[in-house]
Amino acid sequence: MDKKEIKAIIESLLFMWGDPLNLKDISLILEINEEEVRSIIDEMIDEFNYERRGIKIIQIDDSYQMSTRSEHFEWIKKLYNPKSNKTLSSAALETLSIVAYNQPITKNEIEMIRGVRCDKALDTLLEKGIIEEKGRLERTGRPIIYGTTKEFLKYFGLTCLEDLPSLEEFEVDIEEE
Incomplete structure (x- = not known):
């Protein structure tokens, strides 16, 4: 051939x-x-x-x-009429970024970083298939650990997780604030 x-x-x-x-x-x-x-x-x-x-x-x-x-x-977009809202809320994006940069991570760890509950944001991300349950930790309560999926890579046009911008690129100079 x-x-x-x-x-x-x-x-x-x-x-x-x-x-x-x-x-x-x-x-x-x-x-x-x-x-x-x-x-x-x-x-x-x-x-x-x-x-x-x-x-x-x-x-x-x-x-x-x-x-x-x-x-x-x-x-x-003139031809295609999406059936559902494809955008993510700022809370979902914030939760997703925490998962992406800290995976595998538990809900409790996400909430400690964000400082607020993240139930709805996690549900949205799970529903869209952008994150998934990666297993459970072997400790009291056996908390679920989350990580990103291939759909996450596709959604954001990434080849692999190493393509994520480094966190240093997002450092904010406190004096600028």
């Missing part, structure tokens, strides 16, 4: 699957080693970007997905 055919198959797989498709799964389907598949997908990403196509391939951890270009949002 030549590279052009492999690219066409990968494009078909990503288009039909819709959700992020793991590199390992693509490799198994094509019966090609993962590094070769990764190299071909990287080449496809470059081609899509160079040609400024209406779709692009995004990487989320070790998975890939087709996506529309953000610069075409104004035209796409």
Whole structure:
């Protein structure tokens, strides 16, 4: 099978699957080693970007997905009527940032950092699939620990958690305040 055919198959797989498709799964389907598949997908990403196509391939951890270009949002929104509110409240965003930078973390630890209860914000984030329960701690009460999901990475356009800006970038000079 030549590279052009492999690219066409990968494009078909990503288009039909819709959700992020793991590199390992693509490799198994094509019966090609993962590094070769990764190299071909990287080449496809470059081609899509160079040609400024209406779709692009995004990487989320070790998975890939087709996506529309953000610069075409104004035209796409004329066609698409969202069924639910996709925005997050400031409380939910604050809670999410605490989870993202401190995961795994318990509800009690989040509330200690925020200084207020976070039940509603956690429920919203869980409902949207941006965070998930990662397990329970082996201590009194067996509190649930939370962490972010692949949906979090997708929602914020990140490849992996290491792409999060460092906390030092958000340091505020007290004298400026």
